[in-house]
Amino acid sequence: MELQTKYNPAEVETKWYEYWERNGLFASKPDGREPYTVVIPPPNVTGILHMGHMLNETIQDILVRRARMEGKNACWVPGTDHASIATEAKVVNRLAERGIKKTDLTREEFLKHAWDWTEEHGGIILKQLRRVGASCDWSRTAFTMDDERSRSVIKVFVDLYRKGLIYRGVRMVNWDPKAKTALSDEEVIYMEEHSKLYYLRYMVEGDAEGRYAVVATTRPETIMGDTAMCINPNDPKNQWLKGKRVIVPLVGRAVPVIEDEYVDMEFGTGCLKVTPAHDVNDYMLGEKHNLQSIDIFNDDGTLSEAAGLYVGKDRFDVRREIEKDLTEAGLMEKVEDYTNKVGCSERTNVPIEPKLSMQWFLKMQHFADLALPPVMNDEIRFHPAKYKNTYRHWLENIKDWCISRQLWWGHRIPAWYLPQGGFVVAENEAEALQLAREKCGSDLQLSDLRQDEDALDTWFSSWLWPVSLFKGIKQPGNEEIKYYYPTSDLVTGPDIIFFWVARMIMAGYEYMGDKPFRNVYFTGIVRDKLGRKMSKQLGNSPDPLELIDRFGADGVRMGMMLCAPAGNDILFDEALCEQGRNFCNKVWNCFRLVQGWQVDESEQPAGNAQAVRWFQARLRQVAAEVADHYSKYRISDALMAVYKLFWDEFSSWYLEMVKPAYGQPIDSATYSATLAAFDDLLHLLHPFMPFITEELWQHLADRAGGESIMVSPQCIAAPADGDAALITAMELVKQAVSGVRSVRAAKNISLREPLVLEAVASNPLADYTELLKKMAGLANVTLVSAKGEGTSAFLVGTTEYAVEIGALIDTDTEIAKAEAELKHLEGFLAGVEKKLANERFVQNAPEQVVALERKKQADAIAKIALLRQTLAELRK
């Protein structure tokens, strides 16, 4: 079989992904094995794959593939999220392009459009995930709004309502005037804004001297909603205002001056305008002081009739206009530049408006009590653990969750209003009617009931994900939920720790009485190499699929993982994908070398046997290190360990040690050992680079149809007793080889020119002569009592070796080299001896530490003696 000199990912990837799917290798069903379950953080159903997904899905796939190869029953459940606000906004925009307004449509018509859009774009991202190599059980693909998940959501809502945990009430909520819906506190992002602080004059009512109070505000457009002015009762400079009434500028309304210690005397003039309808704190003051509340905004952020002025104009236009009008009316004292934080909608980015409205809420204290302990006591482990603090802080300051959204795309709230007021909550219309009849009499008809128009927050469905995916809500205790729950690892970004992670923990304990997952791996944010967030505007966000086209899926996966320590932000650089691609090529070419060998029945040379034993020891050692990295979720470190094992140890050392001369055969013992080692290496690599490893594994032996490296167990033994000694010995051989190569490089001596290596006084590497000769291009290794003329010397441990280079010797260079090393050693020795001369060190330090220092001292002294001798000879 002829293989190209370069690995071609495109055809290999398609071939094996289809093969895996066709042979059901991703599918899982409960059996006697230990389960390993991962639920995908469901991407937006209409979204497309970006670098954040690429990172996240790669990590999940690595964990899942690793578990599968360990013999666990791995189940990775894919799915998508209906992303209520985001998707509804997209549909609204799309309709607007066609000149259709949402308000012109019925709920049913609108939902038809939304489903069309979902079907058109839904699933694109799932197809893209296949290109990455994601080994999801596609037969389990779910959607947060499919029938099973929807029914689960409704059942949970009804259950929580009956438990008294869900209530309906009028509260100050975060209103998104663009999406025209309420938001939860978590959906509000505070952004710094360079704005202005306006100082307005509030004339004192009936004051003969025409005195006025000055109020500082960032929002002059809300004065139409003012129903009081507030001062701190302890504020000496404002005592004169006590009991007075002041006139709201332009509006002309007289409002009382109230007193409350809430007011900061230092801010502005110490006078605060109070607009109970449009500020959370003012609302609090209004409640406390029994103030009138005037809602001056419409749902879309324009001024309402109640404002009296600027009716119908947008709030920000009004701000500009009112500034002008106030100035012209002589009611503007001054305007200052001011930086403040403005709460904005996470989805639409527009500033939110605090608004009093009727919404549904979930009481959260109960859930916080449920969800805090398991994380704090590590029953659920966070990686990195620092997020435990963040988590605790949020739960200890939990507020009720506003779960209703004034949207149509989502799960409709299962509450039906009765003709005479009040409502019933039920899982379906029939049940609702029955409950309604119990309240209002049996002649009540379904048409008399009106279902709540609102939908539920998207996260009210995704918080059930680990349970609802296995039908654990609707069929508690079924075989699947019992087997797969709790899931093993959750891989997600820290940005949704409150939105999703915390709430899944809550729902998990509420409905399963157990944690939803054992480990949470928080990834970092993918940034560009300059540390900037990836964004469309900057154009610094590469398209993952295009990267896959250029570097191969394995190359991109590796590129991601090379820069992805847990919890740190990822500084992504395309060059890393190149490195990944190059590595694929390296693996590919190693295989080409090995598969090209002819085998004969000759006896195994001693050097080959040594190489084989050594590499097997290294393999065991590194496999153990890799396992340790995985156990700590240090995926990048695991990858780097395998990378170095393959490239440095296997390719550069092992293969060169056993490689037969051109055209020569290799003995069968070495050959089969090499194939076995290759097989082991492919297993270690497979989670990171699934495609190329499958391709090569299939080439490595005659495989039956349906076989796959994916499910072929990895069987590298634990490190054995003699391994460490074997490895240490070979390290010395490598040092000697490098020593000779250094001399060659310095003197420009070709590898083709055989050299003689002298071991001075003793040769601890005598057993390895064959390997030394082969690796360093030596004619011979000789034992001498004193090194000859024209030799360049170096130390291996405390033994001196010398390369005969005859006339090429440059005494000055040799002297300089020896002097530099001598200087270093003397400095080192001085440090060691200083320590040993310190009585308290010798007394207090542990015995083995002192012994080690003594060993260092002895070695250094021996080396120094050798160097001095060398120098003396050179200077002769």
Place this chain on the structure above:
RNA sequence: GGGCGCUUAGCUCAGUUGGUUUAGAGCGUCUGCCUUACAAGCAGAGGGUCGGGGGUUCGACUCCCUCAGCGCCCACCA
């Protein structure tokens, strides 16, 4: 305003309870090689005193204090 985290070679990062030859890796850099597996490669080399200062200790990159810079999260100062 609180809380958390970071600052180690040109870049990105390791450095596990303070002690394993006066700090390691990958990439990049420099030098020499197209040596029939691989130039997407091979061999060799150089490069940091661990952000600044102080302290604890026989001994600190590792613990404490402090200063500086950076980042994240939370919070109702108009």
